[in-house]
Amino acid sequence: MVREIENSAGIPVVQIATIVPIMLTVGANRIVPGVAIPHPVGDPSRGAEGDRAVRRELLERALRAIQTPVEEQTIFTS
Amino acid sequence: MTRRVVCYINQFFAGMGGEEQAHVPPSARPGTVGPAMQVQSLLGEEAVVVGTVICGDSYFGEHLEEARAECVRLIGEFKPDLLVAGPAFNAGRYGVACGDICSAVTEKLGIPSITGMYRENPGVELYSPKTFIVKTSDSARGMKDALGAISALAVKILKGTPLGAAEDEGYFPRGIRKNFFHETNGAKRAVDMLLRKLAGKPFSTEYEMPVFKRIPPAEPVKDLKNATIALVSSGGIVPRGNPDHIRVSSAESYGVYDISSLDDLTPENFESIHGGYDRVWANEDPDTVLPLDIMREMEREGVFGKLYDNVFTTTGTGTAVAHAERFGQEIGERLKKDGVDAVILTST
Structure with missing residues (x-):
C-alpha cells in the first residue's frame, strides 16, 4: 500500500511501524521505526503526557523524513 | 484398499x-x-x-x-x-x-x-x-x-x-527443497546455464530469488509550511461500529473517513477492529495507532500547512498483496487529485 500510494500519487510517503524488515520488504522508501506493534505511534506505559511526547517526536521525525531527499530506502532512527 | x-x-x-x-x-x-x-x-x-x-x-x-x-x-x-x-x-x-x-x-x-x-x-x-x-x-x-x-x-x-x-x-512451488544427487556437478551446471544465457536461450535457475517491487523515492516536500499531509493506516482504526464492514483480517476494502471536524480520536468515536494485534491500547486511545491528536496540534502550530480532511484505513493482516496494491493505487490517485503533498502511513 505504501509503495503504491507513493507510486501513483508521486508524493513522499513515510511509513511508521515497528517491524522494519517488513517495511523494507514491501518497498517503503522512508521508514520511521515505531514503538510497538499494537501502538506504533504512542507509549501508553509512559502516562498521558509521555505518550503524547513520544507521538510528537515520531511525527516530527516523519515530517523530517518527507522533507529529506533520499536515493534509496532510508530508515530515520533519530 | x-x-x-x-x-x-x-x-x-x-x-x-x-x-x-x-x-x-x-x-x-x-x-x-x-x-x-x-x-x-x-x-x-x-x-x-x-x-x-x-x-x-x-x-x-x-x-x-x-x-x-x-x-x-x-x-x-x-x-x-x-x-x-x-x-x-x-x-x-x-x-x-x-x-x-x-x-x-x-x-x-x-x-x-x-x-x-x-x-x-x-x-x-x-x-x-x-x-x-x-x-x-x-x-x-x-x-x-x-x-x-x-x-x-x-x-x-x-x-x-x-x-x-x-x-x-504442475502445481505452485511449496517452498520445499529436496536434496538429490545430480548427474553433473554444480560447476558444470552453472557454466552450462551461463552459456545458455549468453546464447539467449531459455534456462531455469536452481535457486529462485524473491522478487520485491521497488520504486524510486518520490521527491521530498519543499515547503512544509504550506503542505497538505494525509494520514493513512493499516492499523484497523475505524469509526465505532465499523460502518463499512472492513474485515478484521484479509481485508478486501478500506474506509475513507472525514476527520475535518475532529481534534482527537477517543474510544467514543473510533475503535480498532484489527484482527492481528492486541487492541487494548488502540481502543483506549486510537491516536496511538492513527495519530490525529498530535497532527492537529502541529497543524494548529503551523508546523505544516493542513491536515487532509479524510483518513484512509484498512486492516493489514492476511491482506492479499494484490488488494493492498489496489488500495494504494486508488488512495494515491485520490490524494493526487486533491493536491495532497505527502502521506504519513502507520502500520501495526
Whole structure:
C-alpha cells in the first residue's frame, strides 16, 4: 500500500511501524521505526503526557523524513 | 484398499445459486455434487469420493474461524484420505476458501489436500506453501484440464508415488527443497546455464530469488509550511461500529473517513477492529495507532500547512498483496487529485 500510494500519487510517503524488515520488504522508501506493534505511534506505559511526547517526536521525525531527499530506502532512527 | 476422497466446492458449483446464495453456511452431502462427479470418474478405481462439503464464498470470508472449523469437522466425519477443493480458477474469495480449508485439513486431520487456482488468485500467494495448488486457467472454461491435473496428482499422492519438482507436476512451488544427487556437478551446471544465457536461450535457475517491487523515492516536500499531509493506516482504526464492514483480517476494502471536524480520536468515536494485534491500547486511545491528536496540534502550530480532511484505513493482516496494491493505487490517485503533498502511513 505504501509503495503504491507513493507510486501513483508521486508524493513522499513515510511509513511508521515497528517491524522494519517488513517495511523494507514491501518497498517503503522512508521508514520511521515505531514503538510497538499494537501502538506504533504512542507509549501508553509512559502516562498521558509521555505518550503524547513520544507521538510528537515520531511525527516530527516523519515530517523530517518527507522533507529529506533520499536515493534509496532510508530508515530515520533519530 | 479403496481410498476415500472428500471434495469441497462453493455454493455456485453446488448448483445452489450465485452471489445471492453466497451467504450459505457449510453443509455436507454424501457422494458427489457438481465437479466432484467428474473427479470421481477421473479417479476411477483408485479412490471413491465419499462426500462433498459445500460453503458459500461470502459466508466463508465473513466467518473465517467458524466456517473453517465447521468445514474441517464435516470433512473429518467422512474419514477421508485426501481432500480436493475447488478448483477456484481466478475467483478470489473461493480461492482463499479453498486454500484455507486445504491448509486447515492438512494441518488438523493430517491428510494431503489439493486445490487448483489461476496464478493471480490471491489464494496462491497465501496458501501455496501449505497445500498442493495445481495451476489452472483463469475461468471455469478450463475445468476439464484442471480436474484432470488435480485427479492425476491425487492418484500419485494416494499411491505414494514420489513427486517430482513442482514445475514438472504442475502445481505452485511449496517452498520445499529436496536434496538429490545430480548427474553433473554444480560447476558444470552453472557454466552450462551461463552459456545458455549468453546464447539467449531459455534456462531455469536452481535457486529462485524473491522478487520485491521497488520504486524510486518520490521527491521530498519543499515547503512544509504550506503542505497538505494525509494520514493513512493499516492499523484497523475505524469509526465505532465499523460502518463499512472492513474485515478484521484479509481485508478486501478500506474506509475513507472525514476527520475535518475532529481534534482527537477517543474510544467514543473510533475503535480498532484489527484482527492481528492486541487492541487494548488502540481502543483506549486510537491516536496511538492513527495519530490525529498530535497532527492537529502541529497543524494548529503551523508546523505544516493542513491536515487532509479524510483518513484512509484498512486492516493489514492476511491482506492479499494484490488488494493492498489496489488500495494504494486508488488512495494515491485520490490524494493526487486533491493536491495532497505527502502521506504519513502507520502500520501495526
